[in-house]
Amino acid sequence: MLKSNIKTPGVYINEVNDFSNDVIPVATAVPAFIGYTPQAVYEGKSYTNVAQRVTSFAEFKAIYCFPDPPAPAQPAKQYQPQYYLVPQKAQPAAGDYLLLDGTYYVLLPDPDTVYYLYNSIRLFFENGGAETYIVSVGSYGPSSGKAANFGEQVINANVQLNDLLHGLQLLSNESAPTLYICPDATLLSVADNGSLMQAMLKQSSGMMTSVSVFDIIGGKNPDPIQYMNDITAFRNNTGVEGLSYGAAYYPFIGTTIMQSSEIDYTNLFGSDVKQLAGILNPPANPNMAVAEIISNMETAPNALSVAQYNQTLLNASKTYGQIISHVLADANLLPPSGAMAGVMTTMDNQNSVWTSPANVSIVGGVSLPIKLSDGQQGNLNVDVVSGKSVNVIRFFNGIGILVWGARTLDGNSMDWRYISVRRTMNFLEQSCKQAAQAYVFAPNVKNxxxxxxxxxxxxxxxxxxxxxxxxxxxxxxxxxxxxxxxxxxxxxxxxxxxxxxxxxxxxxxxxxxxxxxxxxxxxxx
Structure with a gap:
């Protein structure tokens, strides 16, 4: 109280603060997911191209998923990838294939129906995720009506670089996210994916609040001999700016996120049961039970539900069950970034941000498309030329699948080599910065x-x-x-x-x- 303000006789109390302000620690594991969702509408309001905070999978589902119809109808399908069985003249040298009635088939997706964000969010919450930001850049686009080319990278024509860059730019107005994640990025071309990664690193380093977590194109179906070509392409396309603010994980993870109830005959041949009938009921080995079921599906599609028709096919044909199992396994091969966001959240909550998110298992992870050895990992963990370290997810006998790497892309830097160091410094810097805001415009004096x-x-x-x-x-x-x-x-x-x-x-x-x-x-x- 200024003495010049006292004009009336009396007793006045002047309280003096004895303690300075506290530095309140900022949150350390708040990922922001950018990508495509089933929808983005809640109570009539659009959430497309909006950075929206959610705190549970139920909240995510309410905004970004199709509403379930009233019981007893089956829950709405949120993700509907399409697959084709393509006959081969001989046994394929690599990749997923089936031998059905003497014919080799490769299982290939319709590339324009493949998306990763929805299942990555599920994997995030299953691994301990909590608060997160979602930037939906659009809903799913039309299918191409044909299978991807065997042996080539799956590129979804509906996944556009400009969409994802716009979603990233929206996060420049948000200081809370500490991790940038874009699972759908691996569905871009190698060049477009490189442009997106460089933009993510530039924004992360410019804001100094977040670390970008990358997946690697080729990590879903790596060649056991030539897999380093995918690593080299990744390193060549990440640029040189902001490397300490990035971390990469390899390979993809086989999970149990999608259950058998989520895959059925509607995921095959664009729901064309005639093409399926040619495989399940071939002239050389007829299956009359299958023929009758498929006839009923064509003439009376509403007589039974999709789930009921699916179950009758499973009962009538072992081949059908084999096909569905392969489709489910492929759909469950997911980029590791969503899981790593959950792992980092769990590690931060149970231990601290300065604990490395490594030597831990991934909940829901059951298989790997490639099992790398110590010697093979060495070239990924340490690169003397670029320094762009790639963290490997590995299988160990008697232990299972573990995250076995803890480096940033700035692997040759003594200062910023480790993810835990980068994230700890972000945490300390931002906590002190927020606390110091109270002293902006304060007298610049010794007190x-x-x-x-x-x-x-x-x-x-x-x-x-x-x-x-x-x-x-x-x-x-x-x-x-x-x-x-x-x-x-x-x-x-x-x-x-x-x-x-x-x-x-x-x-x-x-x-x-x-x-x-x-x-x-x-x-x-």
Whole structure:
């Protein structure tokens, strides 16, 4: 209270704040997913091209999924990929194939019906995900009506680079997301995917709030011999800017996200049961039960539900069950980025942001399309030319599938080699930045400097006590400087600058643990 404001006789109380403001830790695991959803409407309002925060899968489903019809009708299908069985003259040298009645078939999707965001969100929540942002850039587009070319990359013509770039740009107005994830990016061409990744890294490094998590084209069906070609293409297309703000994971993961009830004959041949009949009821090996079921499906499609017709086909034909199993397995091969967002959320909540999101399993992960060895991983983990490390998801006998890598794309940097270091620094920087907002326009004098130093020092002391900083004492773990002659000149003060210098000793992971064994002579006691 200013004395000049006191004009009436009496007793006045003037309270003095004894404690400085606190630094409130910012959230560390808030992913933002960009991609295509079944729909984006809630209560008549469109959520297309809107950065919307959701906190549960139920909330995601309410906004971005088709509403379920009233019981007893089956739940609405949210994802309807189409597959074709294409006959081959001989046994394929690689890839997924089936041998049916002496004929080899390869299972190929209609590329324009393949999307990854919906199932990636499910994988995220299954792995411990909580709060997230969704940017739906559109709904699913029309099918092409034909199978992808065998052995070629699946490119969805409905997935457009400009759509995803626009969704990314919307996130430039949001400071809360700490992870950028775009599972549908692998459905772009290699060149367009590279443009998107470079834009994500540029925005991440510019905002200094997030890390971009990448999937690698070719990670779904890697060639066991030539898989490094996909890694090389990835490294050649990520550019050189903002590499410490990016992390890549390889390969895709076979999951149990989609259940058998979500795949049926409507996922085959564009729902053309006549083409299916030619495989299930061939002239050389007729199946009269199948013939009758398919005849009923054509003449009385509404006599039974899709689920009931599907079950009768499963009962009548082992071949049909074999086909559905292969379709389900392929649809369940997902990019790992959604799972990694959930893993990072769980690690942050159970441990801390400075704990590496590695040496942990993935909930729902049951298989890998390629099982890499120690020697094979070495070339992915360390690249002496580009330094662009790729984190491998591996299978270990007796243990299962583990995330076995903890590096950023800036693998040759001593400062920013590890994901945990990058994310910890983002956490410390943004927490201190938010707290310092209270002192914008405050007098640029010693009292303010000391208050800011005290506030940040108290925050970093707590982080050190929790194990987030190295050092036998707090003084060894960090230092905070702010003042005339140390971080500022007289010109700085005249120009309105208050400079604070913070140095921290961040915890780093023990990536390589080496034991030294040496023999010694026996000694008498």
């Amino acid at each position: 303010t400097w000391e208050t800011v130093k005290s506030m940040i020092s108290s925050f970093l002391t707590n982080i050190w006590k929790q194990g987030g900083l190295q050092g036998a004492s707090a003084a060894d773990a960090f230092s905070v400087d702010c003042g005339l002659g140390t971080t500022m000149t007289s010109d700085d003060i005249l120009n309105g600058f208050m400079n604070v210098t913070v140095k921290v000793a961040v915890v780093r992971p023990a990536e390589f643990i080496e034991f030294t064994f040496q023999q010694q002579m026996a000694v008498s006691s």
